[in-house]
Amino acid sequence: MNAYVITIATIIVINAITVVGLNVIVGYAGQISLxxxxxxxxxxYSAALLxxxxxxxxxxxxxxxxxISGFIGLLLGLPSLRVKDDFLAITTIGINFIVEAIxxxxxxxGGALGIGGIPRIMLFxxxxxxxxxxxxxxxxxxxxxxxxxxxxxxxxxxxxxAIREEESASSxxxxxxxRFKLLAFVLGTAIAGLGGALYAHYMRFISASDFSFPxxxxxxxxxxxxxxxxxxxxxxxxxxLGSLPEIFRPLVNYRILFYxxxxxxxxxxxxxxxxxxxxxxxxxxxxVLPGVKK
Amino acid sequence: MNxxxxxxxxxxxxxxxxxxxxxxDFELFSEEILxxxxxxxxxxxxxxxxxxxxxxxxxxxxxxxxxxxxxxxxHEIASLxxxxxxxxxxxxxxxxxxxxxxxxxxxxxxxxxxxxxxxWKSSAEKKAALQILEHVGLADLADRKAGLxxxxxxxxxxxxxxxxxxxxxxxxxxxxxxxxPEEIAKLETLIQNIRxxxxxxxxxxxxxxxxxxxxxxxVVLDHGRKIAEGKPEAIQQDDNVIxxxxxxxxxxxxx
Numbered sequence: 001m002n003a004y005v006i007t008i009a010t011i012i013v014i015n016a017i018t019v020v021g022l023n024v025i026v027g028y029a030g031q032i033s034l035x036x037x038x039x040x041x042x043x044x045y046s047a048a049l050l051x052x053x054x055x056x057x058x059x060x061x062x063x064x065x066x067x068i069s070g071f072i073g074l075l076l077g078l079p080s081l082r083v084k085d086d087f088l089a090i091t092t093i094g095i096n097f098i099v100e101a102i103x104x105x106x107x108x109x110g111g112a113l114g115i116g117g118i119p120r121i122m123l124f125x126x127x128x129x130x131x132x133x134x135x136x137x138x139x140x141x142x143x144x145x146x147x148x149x150x151x152x153x154x155x156x157x158x159x160x161x162a163i164r165e166e167e168s169a170s171s172x173x174x175x176x177x178x179r180f181k182l183l184a185f186v187l188g189t190a191i192a193g194l195g196g197a198l199y200a201h202y203m204r205f206i207s208a209s210d211f212s213f214p215x216x217x218x219x220x221x222x223x224x225x226x227x228x229x230x231x232x233x234x235x236x237x238x239x240x241l242g243s244l245p246e247i248f249r250p251l252v253n254y255r256i257l258f259y260x261x262x263x264x265x266x267x268x269x270x271x272x273x274x275x276x277x278x279x280x281x282x283x284x285x286x287x288v289l290p291g292v293k294k
Numbered sequence: 295m296n297x298x299x300x301x302x303x304x305x306x307x308x309x310x311x312x313x314x315x316x317x318x319d320f321e322l323f324s325e326e327i328l329x330x331x332x333x334x335x336x337x338x339x340x341x342x343x344x345x346x347x348x349x350x351x352x353x354x355x356x357x358x359x360x361x362x363x364x365x366x367x368x369h370e371i372a373s374l375x376x377x378x379x380x381x382x383x384x385x386x387x388x389x390x391x392x393x394x395x396x397x398x399x400x401x402x403x404x405x406x407x408x409x410x411x412x413x414w415k416s417s418a419e420k421k422a423a424l425q426i427l428e429h430v431g432l433a434d435l436a437d438r439k440a441g442l443x444x445x446x447x448x449x450x451x452x453x454x455x456x457x458x459x460x461x462x463x464x465x466x467x468x469x470x471x472x473x474x475p476e477e478i479a480k481l482e483t484l485i486q487n488i489r490x491x492x493x494x495x496x497x498x499x500x501x502x503x504x505x506x507x508x509x510x511x512x513v514v515l516d517h518g519r520k521i522a523e524g525k526p527e528a529i530q531q532d533d534n535v536i537x538x539x540x541x542x543x544x545x546x547x548x549x
Contacts, residue, residue: 155403156410162397165386171368172346172378173459174401277388 006134012242013137014198019222019234020144021191026220027229028157029184030164031081032089035096036219039189041211043069043196045103048115048206058121058201062194069193070186077185081178084167096213103208114207121201137198141235144191148231151187160184164229225266227273236274298360299324299463299494300345305354307340314340316518317354322463327485327495329509331502331529333538337518338498339381342467345496346378347371358462373401377460379452381467381498387441391432394440394451395423398458430454430484446477453481457488464488466497470504482508506530514538 022036046068050061080091103109121128121136128136151157159180162170167177200206222241226233244262248255266273274281300322307315315337322328330338343349345356347368356364363371372378377398386394396414399422403409427433430450435443440451449469456464466485470478478501485508489495499505505512506526514522514529516538522529529535 150411153413153415154411155400155414158393158397158400158414159404159410161389161393162386165388166384168348168368169380169384169386169455170397172372172380173398173455174369174372174404175397176367176369176404180404 003130006130008242008246010134010137010202012238013134013141014195014202015219015222015242016235016238017137017141017144017198018192018195019219019226019238020141020148021188021195022219022223023188023228023230023234024148024151024184024191025188026223027233028152028164029160029181031181031185032085033092033188034089034213034216034220035092035094035099036188036192037211037213037215038096038099039069039073039192040196040199040215040219041099041103041206041208042072042189043193044200044206044211045109045115045196046193047197047200048118049109051119051201052115052117058119058197059123062197065197066190066193069196070190073186073189073192074182077182077189081181081185093213093216096211096216100208100212103211110207112207114205114210115200116205118200118204118206120204133202137202140194140198144194145231145235147187147191152231156180156183221263224273225263227275227279230273230275233273233275240274297324298322299326299358300496301355301357301360302341302345303355303357305341305344305356306352307337307344307349308352313518315344315351315515318515318518318520320513320520320523322494322496324494325489325492326510327489327497327508329505329512330496330498330515331505331512331535332515335517336515336538338515339467340518341515342378342465342496342498345371345465346376369404372459373405375460375462376465377456377458377463378465379449379456379467379469381471383445383448383452385440385443385448385451387439389440390437391427391440391443391451392420392423392436395426395454395458396420398455399423401459426454426458429457429487431480445472446474449473449481450484453484457493460493463494463496466495466499468498468500470499470501478504 018036018040022033025031025033043065046065047058047061050056050064051058076095080088080095083091104112159170159175162173162175163177163180171177218241222237223233225240226237245255248258251258270276270279272279298321302318302320305315305318306313318341330341332338340349344351347366347370351364355362358374358376363374386397396419399419400414403412424433424436427436430453432447432450432454435447443451453466453469470481473481482504485495509526511524512526512529513520514535521534521538522532
């Protein structure tokens with residue numbers, strides 16, 4: 001594989017990891033978030049600062065990075081999750097702009113210059129780059145998918161599905177909506193933090209615009225394209241939206257047009273996403289593999 | 295007479311000037327079926343929502359087994375063993391019928407940070423949930439998406455969930471409305487069976503025949519106030535009740 005393909009593939013896998021986090025919040029618990037990039041940013045900036053300023057290695061900093069992202073998720077989730085639907089969407093947009101502004105205007109976070117010189121990840125004394133970094137990301141993606149699968153099979157996961165479907169009915173069954181919304185939010189933002197940390201150590205230079213509102217939209221598009229609430233949706237969505245711009249590079253002037261057209265087709269014909277209930281892909285898969293449900 | 299399970303004292307809920315429920319008292323004895331009757335807008339559902347914790351009372355007390363429960367949140371009251379159905383059915387639409395019941399079965403896990411991480415996909419859980427579904431006659435639809443069910447079956451599903459949660463008391467909010475006569479008959483038997491299992495039932499109902507048939511006692515509300523309470527036969531003869539439903543008799547001064 002050449003370096004170009006590996007670079008694209010690595011970015012796709014990092015995006016998939018962050019979208020796995022978004023899937024927990026939006027797909028499983030049904031709480032719309034249009035500010036997910038902010039939490040990826042919090043993870044990335046924490047990782048960058050802990051490695052450049054505190055001199056920690058990626059591995060020693062990682063638990064702290066995940067904890068910081070989850071904790072800030074908790075702090076921001078507490079007030080935001082009191083509102084629902086459109087209001088929550090607007091609140092999370094607000095979070096995205098505020099977090100981006102903090103990165104941009106506070107000198108501690110590098111301001112407009114961002115943070116550079118982020119060291120490579122070391123493992124057993126070897127610098128991880130290229131294919132090795134891609135494989136490392138794949139391992140982390142598998143880990144997050146494993147955690148998600150566990151979550152969907154747990155009572156906590158079932159409680160979040162119930163909240164997504166019908167909040168007041170869920171509370172009449174002993175489910176505290178606030179507790180489980182927060183739980184999903186913290187889990188989702190912590191996973192976003194992991195994605196951010198990988199991003200920072202891969203790019204080795206980050207700036208506030210890497211985590212701006214349009215990035216949140218593109219992360220959400222990946223999830224919607226794959227099919228919200230489906231375990232594999234983040235991977236499929238990140239793969240398609242990550243590779244299409246590269247495949248259609250010759251049509252560079254029409255890329256956005258093509259992309260928009262694709263999204264419109266999805267909304268019209270496959271509103272549940274590619275892996276959604278009774279989608280075309282599912283029907284084909286279920287006729288080929290008997291184990292796949294329609 | 296059995297001991298008191300639920301006691302309502304001076305219960306009021308005012309929405310600004312509107313007195314939706316105004317100084318209502320009644321009690322519910324264990325293993326009793328008590329009906330709340332009243333014309334539209336009488337405050338029946340508000341009364342339910344006060345008991346379930348969806349609204350906080352403006353005044354008054356609600357006690358379950360002698361313990362004050364007003365001011366608690368809905369999920370806390372549910373955890374005390376109070377199950378309810380909704381007048382406008384609220385299924386978890388994209389979950390299966392079986393999963394809907396499993397959500398209710400999780401009530402003993404949702405409050406423990408350890409237990410909530412164990413799995414709900416066990417055969418023991420599935421078996422227990424299927425048993426409940428058999429009880430309400432939905433076992434053959436267990437793997438169907440709840441959103442695809444017709445109203446009659448959704449009402450049964452609501453009762454199934456309420457049965458799991460309501461180890462002490464279940465509140466049925468117009469569970470009979472919109473049902474065909476044969477469905478009503480089946481549901482009546484179901485509710486009588488529930489009581490036989492030692493669970494107390496409080497129900498809101500518009501259908502007079504049903505209420506008169508299955509309730510031990512009836513409380514009648516009108517404009518947020520309790521206007522009558524007693525055995526079904528006595529309620530049928532009560533002048534205040536007749537006036538509330540049919541208006542004043544011409545030439546006869548009821549008041």
